[in-house]
Amino acid sequence: MKKVFSIGFWMLFATCLTAQQNDSITIRKIYSEVLTNGKCYQTLDYLCNKIGQRLSASNNAAKAVSYTAQQMYNFGFDTVYLQPIVVPHWIRGEKEIGNIVKGKNEIKVHVCALGNSVGTRLEGVQAPVIEVQNFKQLAELGTEKIKGKIVFFNRPMDPTYISTGRAYGEAGNQRGRGPLEAAKYGAVGVVVRSLTLALDTNPHTGYTHYVDTIPWIPGCAISTVDANLLSDMLKEDTSGSVEFYFRQTCERLMDDLSYNVIGELRGSEKKEEVLVVGGHLDSWDLGTGAHDDGAGVTQSMEAVRAMKALKLKPKRTIRCVLFMNEENGVKGGNAFAKEVKTKNEKVLVAIESDGGGFTPRGFNVDDPNASIKFQKWIPLLKPYGIETIKEGHSGTDIEPLKENGTITIGYVVDSQRYFDYHHTAIDTFDKVNKRELELGAASMASLLWLISEYGIK
Amino acid sequence: MKKVFSIGFWMLFATCLTAQQNDSITIRKIYSEVLTNGKCYQTLDYLCNKIGQRLSASNNAAKAVSYTAQQMYNFGFDTVYLQPIVVPHWIRGEKEIGNIVKGKNEIKVHVCALGNSVGTRLEGVQAPVIEVQNFKQLAELGTEKIKGKIVFFNRPMDPTYISTGRAYGEAGNQRGRGPLEAAKYGAVGVVVRSLTLALDTNPHTGYTHYVDTIPWIPGCAISTVDANLLSDMLKEDTSGSVEFYFRQTCERLMDDLSYNVIGELRGSEKKEEVLVVGGHLDSWDLGTGAHDDGAGVTQSMEAVRAMKALKLKPKRTIRCVLFMNEENGVKGGNAFAKEVKTKNEKVLVAIESDGGGFTPRGFNVDDPNASIKFQKWIPLLKPYGIETIKEGHSGTDIEPLKENGTITIGYVVDSQRYFDYHHTAIDTFDKVNKRELELGAASMASLLWLISEYGIK
Numbered sequence: 069m070k071k072v073f074s075i076g077f078w079m080l081f082a083t084c085l086t087a088q089q090n091d092s093i094t095i096r097k098i099y100s101e102v103l104t105n106g107k108c109y110q111t112l113d114y115l116c117n118k119i120g121q122r123l124s125a126s127n128n129a130a131k132a133v134s135y136t137a138q139q140m141y142n143f144g145f146d147t148v149y150l151q152p153i154v155v156p157h158w159i160r161g162e163k164e165i166g167n168i169v170k171g172k173n174e175i176k177v178h179v180c181a182l183g184n185s186v187g188t189r190l191e192g193v194q195a196p197v198i199e200v201q202n203f204k205q206l207a208e209l210g211t212e213k214i215k216g217k218i219v220f221f222n223r224p225m226d227p228t229y230i231s232t233g234r235a236y237g238e239a240g241n242q243r244g245r246g247p248l249e250a251a252k253y254g255a256v257g258v259v260v261r262s263l264t265l266a267l268d269t270n271p272h273t274g275y276t277h278y279v280d281t282i283p284w285i286p287g288c289a290i291s292t293v294d295a296n297l298l299s300d301m302l303k304e305d306t307s308g309s310v311e312f313y314f315r316q317t318c319e320r321l322m323d324d325l326s327y328n329v330i331g332e333l334r335g336s337e338k339k340e341e342v343l344v345v346g347g348h349l350d351s352w353d354l355g356t357g358a359h360d361d362g363a364g365v366t367q368s369m370e371a372v373r374a375m376k377a378l379k380l381k382p383k384r385t386i387r388c389v390l391f392m393n394e395e396n397g398v399k400g401g402n403a404f405a406k407e408v409k410t411k412n413e414k415v416l417v418a419i420e421s422d423g424g425g426f427t428p429r430g431f432n433v434d435d436p437n438a439s440i441k442f443q444k445w446i447p448l449l450k451p452y453g454i455e456t457i458k459e460g461h462s463g464t465d466i467e468p469l470k471e472n473g474t475i476t477i478g479y480v481v482d483s484q485r486y487f488d489y490h491h492t493a494i495d496t497f498d499k500v501n502k503r504e505l506e507l508g509a510a511s512m513a514s515l516l517w518l519i520s521e522y523g524i525k
Numbered sequence: 526m527k528k529v530f531s532i533g534f535w536m537l538f539a540t541c542l543t544a545q546q547n548d549s550i551t552i553r554k555i556y557s558e559v560l561t562n563g564k565c566y567q568t569l570d571y572l573c574n575k576i577g578q579r580l581s582a583s584n585n586a587a588k589a590v591s592y593t594a595q596q597m598y599n600f601g602f603d604t605v606y607l608q609p610i611v612v613p614h615w616i617r618g619e620k621e622i623g624n625i626v627k628g629k630n631e632i633k634v635h636v637c638a639l640g641n642s643v644g645t646r647l648e649g650v651q652a653p654v655i656e657v658q659n660f661k662q663l664a665e666l667g668t669e670k671i672k673g674k675i676v677f678f679n680r681p682m683d684p685t686y687i688s689t690g691r692a693y694g695e696a697g698n699q700r701g702r703g704p705l706e707a708a709k710y711g712a713v714g715v716v717v718r719s720l721t722l723a724l725d726t727n728p729h730t731g732y733t734h735y736v737d738t739i740p741w742i743p744g745c746a747i748s749t750v751d752a753n754l755l756s757d758m759l760k761e762d763t764s765g766s767v768e769f770y771f772r773q774t775c776e777r778l779m780d781d782l783s784y785n786v787i788g789e790l791r792g793s794e795k796k797e798e799v800l801v802v803g804g805h806l807d808s809w810d811l812g813t814g815a816h817d818d819g820a821g822v823t824q825s826m827e828a829v830r831a832m833k834a835l836k837l838k839p840k841r842t843i844r845c846v847l848f849m850n851e852e853n854g855v856k857g858g859n860a861f862a863k864e865v866k867t868k869n870e871k872v873l874v875a876i877e878s879d880g881g882g883f884t885p886r887g888f889n890v891d892d893p894n895a896s897i898k899f900q901k902w903i904p905l906l907k908p909y910g911i912e913t914i915k916e917g918h919s920g921t922d923i924e925p926l927k928e929n930g931t932i933t934i935g936y937v938v939d940s941q942r943y944f945d946y947h948h949t950a951i952d953t954f955d956k957v958n959k960r961e962l963e964l965g966a967a968s969m970a971s972l973l974w975l976i977s978e979y980g981i982k
Contacts, residue, residue, distance in 0.1 A: 099687070104685060227960075228557040265960060266959070451687065452687055453687060453939075456912075482884045482910075482939060484958055484960045485961070488958070501945070502722075502723070503684075503941045504942070
């Protein structure tokens with residue numbers, strides 16, 4: 069008996085060893101393929117430099133749908149299709165104007181309309197300014213002090229956090245709900261300090277939220293250099309003579325038809341079990357959405373292309389989804405999850421890349437048990453810089469899938485530079501490093517491969 | 526007895542816990558100080574944009590010596606002094622010219638002289654080209670095939686390595702010894718493919734070595750785009766009509782006096798035990814040496830400044846050394862080690878930052894036992910992205926200290942972008958991210974603090 073046990077044990081041990089060696093070899097092949105023959109960098113070049121910004125319902129967004137679908141087809145995906153969705157159609161209008169006004173002096177500053185904001189009147193809006201750090205302070209000041217004024221939200225992102233995403237998260241409600249909250253007390257407009265740790269003259273746009281029961285007042289973002297100037301001038305302004313003027317002609321048009329772009333590599337053994345990988349195809353309109361999220365889109369396509377090129381046969385189906393409308397509505401993410409539910413599809417996991425095309429650091433798994441389970445693969449991925457798999461936020465487009473029982477996973481990158489470019493005119497192709505982008509694609513492909521081989525049990 | 530043991534055990538346990546908590550708090554303070562009040566970014570700005578390139582024996586190198594010494598004094602270092610050294614004085618001369626010549630057609634390409642190279646004749650040198658990948662191939666071709674020709678070393682860096690430093694190391698001998706090796710077989714000049722993974726038009730300079738017994742022939746670097754073109758043209762050239770022409774007026778002048786810049790924070794308990802932290806103050810002359818190695822210099826200064834600003838009292842002496850002449854002679858590193866030996870100083874460790882001002886990944890320790898010992902600090906440093914402490918290469922300037930028994934440590938960064946800029950005209954201040962630079966300074970300060978507290982035993 070003892071001998072039998074021993075033989076059995078050693079056979080099992082040998083099998084495990086071989087499996088791990090094979091995985092290690094496959095992962096090495098994936099990285100080599102992407103780093104040598106990768107197509108994500110040139111796909112991103114086209115997306116940014118030949119198409120450009122891809123705000124939902126824009127002509128460019130439509131071009132991006134056609135182009136990426138065609139690319140999936142060119143890469144030899146087993147199937148490519150479009151999922152129709154209705155998206156908001158917001159336009160920025162004319163270049164915004166912002167001035168700090170003190171008596172007869174006007175100082176021109178760098179502003180941009182917040183995404184989804186209403187415009188000002190055509191002649192713009194001018195009013196005294198009141199600076200606040202947060203909603204609590206706003207409520208304490210109340211209607212008496214706020215009414216008729218422009219509220220200036222000036223809480224900086226905390227530079228002492230190592231994760232810039234955390235600093236963004238904690239400062240983000242000023243932009244997301246600033247106009248809504250200020251309007252409760254009769255403000256006539258809102259200026260928000262740009263959500264970045266960089267001190268420069270780039271204003272950062274981004275979505276702001278309205279509700280039907282509260283007046284919709286215009287909101288703009290101001291660059292950090294100009295925010296500091298405005299704050300300094302307000303501190304010195306004992307007579308209350310500093311006012312702010314801004315003009316923006318942005319508006320929301322009729323909703324329009326658009327698409328999620330979807331392509332698949334069919335599973336060889338359990339094709340009904342689906343692993344999703346994706347990013348969002350839409351972008352804000354100031355830059356060309358290189359890091360946010362052209363990177364995620366092209367990495368997701370590359371992850372599948374590389375598997376196909378290597379003639380790998382994943383057991384489960386890999387579905388690449390390029391979500392439309394993450395930035396101002398999440399219509400793509402919601403519609404995709406709804407269809408999965410309607411069709412009763414079995415989507416085991418979904419991985420999203422939406423933190424920019426920077427060097428890989430790990431994965432966030434939005435499920436404590438799965439997070440622990442996936443950690444056993446760290447030794448296989450550590451040689452490539454994937455050092456952390458932990459519980460954490462996954463991604464905006466894939467979160468709706470959680471309701472269906474999908475384990476959602478966020479691809480985590482080195483975050484230091486992201487908010488220098490995020491939602492600005494300088495989020496352009498030249499800010500992306502080819503190898504950093506490629507390493508991300510290979511990292512996602514490798515994790516997909518492992519989950520495809522071993523499932524999630 | 527059992528009870529006594531238990532109390533003793535718990536007291537020890539509590540002491541250890543408190544020590545670790547204190548270390549954790551101190552490290553948090555260091556990162557917050559550097560990320561909030563750090564001066565390395567503005568010091569680097571001055572070094573690059575007000576001074577510029579800092580090739581050994583240049584006027585700018587002298588300015589950099591004065592400026593950094595003054596800054597150390599301004600930062601409140603306990604002592605600041607200069608260590609005189611004699612350095613080579615090589616100058617690039619006029620802008621280099623490189624042409625691919627085919628019959629009457631000349632295609633202008635991007636070249637630069639290798640550092641330390643001799644010039645061509647004033648009219649330049651033109652000859653048929655022979656492409657090789659390595660010295661073995663060169664030897665096989667031999668004098669018969671090489672004599673009178675220009676040898677084109679075109680072995681690319683291997684893109685499949687995750688560490689770009691490793692790829693650089695394996696391709697590097699073409700530049701470091703290409704002219705020397707080719708001259709053995711009668712070549713009249715050498716063109717070396719630029720040591721980078723980027724496909725662009727920037728030629729990368731760097732040191733090439735001569736010996737007295739072999740003729741000194743001129744060597745230049747060619748951009749990767751142009752190297753591919755030249756290689757393609759040679760492949761199609763059945764008649765042997767493709768030649769290469771280059772002209773460079775670089776030369777080596779008389780050696781000159783320069784300095785290592787040294788500043789100290791004196792230890793509070795064991796001031797005779799010294800921990801060195803440093804980078805190299807000299808740079809190549811094409812760009813402004815922002816990543817190589819203005820970053821390392823300013824991070825080293827910042828590590829000490831932050832401790833001083835926080836009123837930390839390290840038990841052992843922290844000595845910041847800005848080495849002169851790493852790029853073309855290592856005279857500073859050698860002289861420093863020699864003086865340590867002469868004075869019989871006890872330099873426990875030396876940390877060098879010379880991989881660019883990118884996001885921290887870890888430390889390489891050039892001593893297997895110390896490497897294992899230092900790994901116990903990973904839990905304290907992991908929240909800041911320091912995930913790996915392992916045995917490995919430390920740094921060129923500090924390696925000579927090993928002979929004295931010093932443990933040498935290389936600060937390791939994310940390496941993906943480094944060779945895009947390395948030794949080129951685009952190694953400039955705008956390529957450095959403020960937070961990535963600062964995180965490095967804080968990481969080095971934290972490791973210095975721990976070693977200062979606990980020593981190396």
